[in-house]
Amino acid sequence: MATYASVSGKRQTAVTPARIVAAALGLTARHGLEDWTLRQLSAEIGAYPAVVYHHVGDRESVVAAVLERVVAELPLPADDLPWRAWFERLLTDARPVLRRHPGTARRLAVRGERVPALRELIDRGLAVLRRAGFGDEAVAVNTLLLTHAWQSIATEDDRDREAAQSTVPSGTDVPQGTDGLGDHGTSAADSVAPVDVYRYGLARILDGLASQPDGQRTQAGGQRASSAFNSPQDSDSATDS
Secondary structure: OOEOOOOOOOOOOOEOHHHHHHHHHHHHHHHOOOOOOHHHHHHHHOOOHHHHHHHOOOHHHHHHHHHHHHHHOOOOOOOOOOHHHHHHHHHHHHHHHHHOOOOHHHHHHHHHHHOOOHHHHHHHHHHHHHHOOOHHHHHHHHHHHHHHHHHHHHHHHHHHHHHHHOOOOOOOOOOOOEEOOEOOOOOOOOOOOOOEHHHHHHHHHHHHHHOOOHHHHEOHHHOEOOOOOOOHHHHHHHHHO
């Protein structure tokens, strides 16, 4: 049910849950998910904080709704793509969506299991990997790829936030580091082309996964083959049997 209460005392556009979440998305895009308050959100919609509580809940409830909306914007590739192309498309297209909403990637990296909308993405990824023969390793592979993406994007968000908060005197030359990496691993004597660390890291992870022969991903009967994902206990158990 919509309400019309406002801080000005004048009748305003109806306040609805959708309008509150849309305003929170706007604040997230401008300031980052962790850098706006419920009072700021209330001001955006011209209502009292109690109205937000009434329609959506506390700040964490609003954040949960924002995450649902952002995840719903992530384009899911066609299921008939080969597994590598599927994840390349998914994680390449996800990057600009999450970058438009700073702070959401970090929440997905830390608490992604609490975002119901992410469930479909995870299930689709697992299905793609299992069809490709990853078997029991599908969960670990899916987690590895998504964690790389969310954490790398979160790092880019953090760097942008730090840069915006830092004060650099006018006229000061600021060294340009590699994308997402700053100047780690380089020296003043180095002359290297900028590297997109996000895409580079994703490509190297996919290379490593693809280097495992299809026939060695799962053994007959669906049992897991020996791999870097197996724990020492797994290997010992296999030897004992």
